[in-house]
Amino acid sequence: MSGKVLMKGNEALAEAAVRAGCRFFFGYPITPQNEIPEYMSGRLPEVGGQFIQAESELAAINMVYGAGGAGARAMTSSSSPGVSLKQEGISYMAAAEVPGVIVNMVRGGPGLGGIQPAQSDYFQATRGGGHGDYRTIVFGPATVQEMVDVVGKAFELADKYRTPVVILGDGMLGQMMEPVVLPEPIDPASLPPKAWATTGTGGRRPPVVINSLYLDAAECEAMNRRLQAKYREICAREQMAEIAFPDSEYFVAAYGTTARICRMAIQEARARGHRVGLLRPVTLWPFPAEAFETVIGRAKGFLTVEMSLGQMVEDVRLVVAGRAPVSFYGRTGGVVPSSDEILIEIEKMVEGGGSM
Amino acid sequence: MSGKVLMKGNEALAEAAVRAGCRFFFGYPITPQNEIPEYMSGRLPEVGGQFIQAESELAAINMVYGAGGAGARAMTSSSSPGVSLKQEGISYMAAAEVPGVIVNMVRGGPGLGGIQPAQSDYFQATRGGGHGDYRTIVFGPATVQEMVDVVGKAFELADKYRTPVVILGDGMLGQMMEPVVLPEPIDPASLPPKAWATTGTGGRRPPVVINSLYLDAAECEAMNRRLQAKYREICAREQMAEIAFPDSEYFVAAYGTTARICRMAIQEARARGHRVGLLRPVTLWPFPAEAFETVIGRAKGFLTVEMSLGQMVEDVRLVVAGRAPVSFYGRTGGVVPSSDEILIEIEKMVEGGGSM
Amino acid sequence: MTSRDTERPLGAEVVYERPRALADVVTHYCPGCTHGIAHRLVAEVLDELDVAGRAIGVASVGCSVLAYKYFNVDMQQAAHGRAPAVATGIKRVHPEAVVFTYQGDGDLAAIGTAEIIHAAMRGENLTVIFINNAIFGMTGGQMAPTTLVAQKTTTTPRGRDPARAGYPIRVCEMVSVLDGAGYVARAALSSPSNIARAKKAVRKAFESQLGGYGLGLVELLSSCNVNWGMSPGDALRWIETDMIPVYPLGVFKDRSEAGAEAARMEVAG
Amino acid sequence: MTSRDTERPLGAEVVYERPRALADVVTHYCPGCTHGIAHRLVAEVLDELDVAGRAIGVASVGCSVLAYKYFNVDMQQAAHGRAPAVATGIKRVHPEAVVFTYQGDGDLAAIGTAEIIHAAMRGENLTVIFINNAIFGMTGGQMAPTTLVAQKTTTTPRGRDPARAGYPIRVCEMVSVLDGAGYVARAALSSPSNIARAKKAVRKAFESQLGGYGLGLVELLSSCNVNWGMSPGDALRWIETDMIPVYPLGVFKDRSEAGAEAARMEVAG
Amino acid sequence: MKGLVFFDEDRCKGCGLCVPVCPKDVIRMADRINVRGYPPAEAVEPERCTGCGLCARMCPDTVIRVYRQTPARAGKG
Amino acid sequence: MKGLVFFDEDRCKGCGLCVPVCPKDVIRMADRINVRGYPPAEAVEPERCTGCGLCARMCPDTVIRVYRQTPARAGKG
Amino acid sequence: MRLAVIMAGFGGQGVMSMGQLLAYAGMFEGKEVTWLPSYGPEMRGGTANCTVIVSDEPVASPVETKPDACIIMNRPSLDRFEGAVVPGGLLVINTSLCDKPASRGDLRVVALPATDLAAELGDVRVANMVALGAFLAVEPVVQAASVVDALKKALPAHRQNLIPLNERALALGAETARAQLTA
Amino acid sequence: MRLAVIMAGFGGQGVMSMGQLLAYAGMFEGKEVTWLPSYGPEMRGGTANCTVIVSDEPVASPVETKPDACIIMNRPSLDRFEGAVVPGGLLVINTSLCDKPASRGDLRVVALPATDLAAELGDVRVANMVALGAFLAVEPVVQAASVVDALKKALPAHRQNLIPLNERALALGAETARAQLTA
Ligand SMILES: Cc1ncc(C[n+]2csc(CCOP(=O)(O)OP(=O)(O)O)c2C)c(N)n1
Ligand SMILES: Cc1ncc(C[n+]2csc(CCOP(=O)(O)OP(=O)(O)O)c2C)c(N)n1
Ligand code: SF4
Ligand code: SF4
């Protein structure tokens, strides 16, 4: 298995970012993602990059805004309470069309909560915890390898669409080790130039401006229409999902860590003769509605499982729109559901206990 | 019309808060809600209260957390970007079960956006822009009088359920003047005592603690289950909505300022012979699902109109769950839709142009 | 002298007993961590001034996050950095209460910089216990704004390089510039004599509140032997050899000394 | 001398012409607002140092929010208070660029307190133009942290009462405590002679960046005649009679003066 | 020393700040209104102008340009 | 002057900070392990203790109580 | 009855308070009213305006893109609002600060030098009341007396002495308007 | 083949690195592996533990509430994890720091004084390798040689001299375990 290395999720993510051409990292410590800034503090100077431990999450996201606006691939990472503090900044990035990657290794909330893994920031990530009509692309990787893979994709899409991209992990994904194959490093100098970025005019061109202020309502709406057109394009092109056992009658919808556990439960359920499949969104926004459409014709029921008390289930319900029962099972606050618990819920669904 | 006074929305709201027993206001200026802190800065000292212009919105919400935890009726107000900055604090209040009222006079977003009225912070308010599985009660008043009325209700429910309550207005509601009847003032000293509040033990009782940290995942989940039980109770008891022309075949769903304009359009549509009614949520969370259920049997279609590019429409779709077509019309960034535009959309709906 | 005698010997004079304002629990602090000493000093002062019954404490986010379990007084746990704002809210509601925050150098001097400066600017009658251990203890030893030049932390693996990560921030010097600061002092928890001085400073910082002189802030140079990678004893020595030269001890401001009622601010309440 | 001659008279020596780094548009500032003077000084210095082509400015939120339309250089508009963080991000990406922020007293001394302190702490090689007009101009005249005691604003309708609203914050005095601050000075835009001194200070603050001495900050005492409720001329006089006594003019720190390369920080880049 | 002072009248906001700073009392506010609705500053007896530049330094709106005709060159101007 | 020093052994975290501060070398770390898994501090030759209290002042975990038998009262104790 | 009027002018011309007085007066007469200002920094030096709606029924929306009437206190306001008025609607124009005549032919127009008339009364600041008087003479949506009542409520004690002047201004405006209409 | 093992002990006993070495070794042998630590401040002074899963198929979940085996390095860990092991599963107990015997009768138990044995080898820090050797002797989920390979990869150049000691520790553990099983 040459090329494989055993890495902690947080460190693999950080190394993948460096290989994706990220040279600027701005962060503020918070458990359970400290290995990301710690790794970056050692690694970035080696590749001519810069690491700053910012004075706060607010400062960090605004440094990303500055660096991203200046044309660089920049990243920040945090966990739940820290990500709440970044919402104004993310809204600014979305509005000013500044690319950048924001990692949230979700922990139990609300409030100070706990530090164990959770998925209860789904609403915040997919609906925009900040103000205004904006969205961010959101990835919900399920393995350390997938985390590495989506990091590259995140930087690519951030630049392509000039938009902030969120990677929604959780404490478990960040802390666990798994073998990964790391991608070939990209030299940031080889990336296409960004004519819109602030670099100094050099006296050779008119000034560029990175801005989100539109005092005239019609202009502000026009900015929004531009964003919405972009979002429609993203929805059309960038949905990612995995379907295991697509010919099933019942489906469990889950992402990230939870999806791994659901997979175990599904294996057991199938062993017991139930025709159950897994529908695993990889992009949480755009929500992979198309994947749902491919199975909805024959689906007799959906069970959404989350480490939250019911967030992604709304997206499932919105897609299913009454065409099949949708039930929900969730644990929260850092409790990871067991495959046995999920198996019980699967059997309830199969026996018709699913609620709309 | 004795007892009526002509007041600006922001000032009426502020005076209503004082009359509801609010003695502590912590805010940071931002257009279009500056009249609230300005009014409070003059008024609160008159009634033995305290006004602080905080150093930021973050400080302001955390002062509310302190004052609310100490047992007082406390309030803060802001507008979109400022409210994004309060999300961590609101999540803390929800988790630590600290009552308080947060006003958002929404303006065009995202980013710095503009200062004209908008409704594009609906997701943030109703889904929790902060981290974790929490909700806040959210009111979406449509007139200056209703704003006055919900302020009293907001403080009452905040105390009753020990939860933060959000009032979602917009620049127009804050800036316009309308005649209002103000309620009789409540003397805060007459309110029931709060045994859970920090007041000093006086050496007579064990210490009380206001806290949201639960390092043990099971305890953190237990805190969440407690919150969810409360939220279920709120959903069961506190939904508020208005239905105009309940015997209609088609319904326009809209709240706040937009609902006023929809009402004009509906009058015109009915004059043209269309059987169209208005379904106006007053509580945005809990979303008034029960009101929808009363009409859904005969409803041939719903049109959701918002000053956003589609946020509350998700709640409408979740309630309707495929039982009728749901279409959407929105303006954003500070543009207020005209009744003519809405009329056109109503006619589209009636003619079957509504999309799911 | 076995550990089981919990009775006070008859007729003996008490030199030291556990202060009543400290809850009777074992803390989660690492062995030798001076957070424990700072807690004790605060509790002793609350007892001596006889104000525990009207004290309301604000725990911050850092190793001392669980402080709400350790003081025998009403407590609010505050979001990271926001303790001075939370305390302000409490104090305005209960002007007669004795309100204090207990904050680390990450909490107070990084994310909470604006809150402490503005509580001082407003002259809030609060007491701030500021634990400067030159590191983020709770999260596992990252750089703090107070980390010394060349000090190794998990985010300055080659030592703090001022060209990239800046210079240690001197909170007392900065806060004492503000007119609303009533008492500002720095002490060290590194030896019995320094601890005795620290206690005096803590007491003064509470008296500043009681006298209505404005914000009382005591910076306590503390150890984090675990994240410094030292023995508890070596950590105390490092405070004296390495920290004190960068963070000189002393009283930076004392409005009560200006004597005269003139210096006295009206109690904001 | 009609307003239509835009040509330079042949053979005449230029005493004053519009600086090239200033965009040729009419600003939205109120008549007599000294924001316009501050803009001009910055542009003149950019021209004189011949760095407009490598300048990147950061506009903040306040009356000067539209500064991105007024300077003839690349600009980023920053969230309220965060300009120093945004500028830090830019400067680290383009260490050879000349990066400056332009911030009001609400932006820099209220919501953005942590960001300015920490940019100074890090010794970021940035230039900060800080407009102290003792008020929140943009939002209609609320109290700023720099509002004078007894000054009436829309949120201190009876005049700023220190017992409730605190004391004016002196930014230069506070920032100059930090080792990473390279140049810190206060000047006033109240008269031609003060403006001449202000320009020197602005130039020094840019030179501090170019020389790698760390953060260069110039506080400019400015007028907001509209929200002060004064005529433009009276507002300038009020700066001199009321503001300067509270905010003394002068250079608070100049690391380049310490001469020697010793004082020079490595350019963080 | 002879000064030449020019006002870009349509930029002027009529704030009047340039008037008192002129040591030669060259400037006054005009009676008319410019395109922006403000009474612009204008030079009276411009020949008194020494080209000291104080007015331009004071003007917040870069309305004013000032030149100096050096005695030697004055004739060639 | 006679001191009395008590160690609440199960609170002790074995940090050893009390040991070097005792001017009378009364304190040492025990060989055993307490309920928390730490070797606790203990008094050797407690009669040497003067009751100065330095050890208690140094202890981060309020393990130590110190009393003083004033000479006059010593007999009555 | 439902009448929507937009009032517009420079910041200092008192258009906001003119609108508030009309709304107050409507309220005193038991009518439903709303007052909606333009707001924000663009006001600075530019034009300010407000919309007042007086109606027998609850006012659905305070926004009116097709007002029944406009009171135009300066030239930029004419440019901005003339086109919005409904056909047959009313334009009151302060010719003292608006050198251009109305260009639409389908409107009722009252053009009077409100500022000059106010100056003649001794205080240019009552130009707004002159214009309001003219407006009410043509669209008597409220009694002028109610406006005076509103003024009594609105003015602090030490300003009550201004009431006679304002009454004269209202009357002068009404007179001038009537003269024009009958002419 | 799929085997889940939890390793638990005091912070300083090297349980985390023991787990990582096992995972590494599995990876070298082409197996699928995951390693999951407990984390957070509660570790401070308390017990640390990690879960390693070695499998022929991709590992669904890194969490295992019913491990096939536990390596117990101290007493609190026995109290916490004994109950979790699947019936018929394996318990390796370091008796040097765990004075209590296993209480369940349905488990295979290897009890050895790993810390004392390590001390005899000259360094208590290899107690973890003694225990790992014992574990692998009973559950040969990977070759001991792969663990040594992993160690070679993991140790920095200046620590490679420790390899023989670790090899001896592995072997000693294995020997002791085999003796117990055959006994
Ligand atoms: C908003 C937010 N950001 C970050 C954290 C993570 N965090 C917890 S404690 C801490 C710093 C602790 O350092 P310090 O204040 O110096 O206290 P110490 O542990 O050193 O006593 C951080 C960054 C958090 N809980 N919330
Ligand atoms: C997060 C946030 N809070 C508040 C505001 C509103 N706001 C805009 S400018 C400003 C203050 C302006 O004052 P100052 O910085 O002193 O600039 P000035 O207008 O006086 O030049 C405020 C509070 C905002 N835009 N964003
Ligand atoms: S980590 Fe450091 S500061 Fe925290 S308890 Fe341990 S020694 Fe004390
Ligand atoms: S409001 Fe004040 S600061 Fe703003 S432009 Fe006008 S005078 Fe200048």
Ligand code: SF4
């Ligand atoms: S240049 Fe000097 S002399 Fe000439 S007009 Fe200006 S101020 Fe007066």
Ligand code: SF4
């Ligand atoms: S200072 Fe400038 S803007 Fe003001 S009156 Fe003079 S020329 Fe006009």
Ligand code: SF4
């Ligand atoms: S009281 Fe003094 S003499 Fe007695 S044991 Fe403690 S330190 Fe030693």
Ligand code: SF4
């Ligand atoms: S200082 Fe306290 S905790 Fe430390 S060894 Fe001595 S008695 Fe034990």
Ligand SMILES: [Mg+2]
């Ligand atoms: Mg610390």
Ligand SMILES: [Mg+2]
């Ligand atoms: Mg200002």
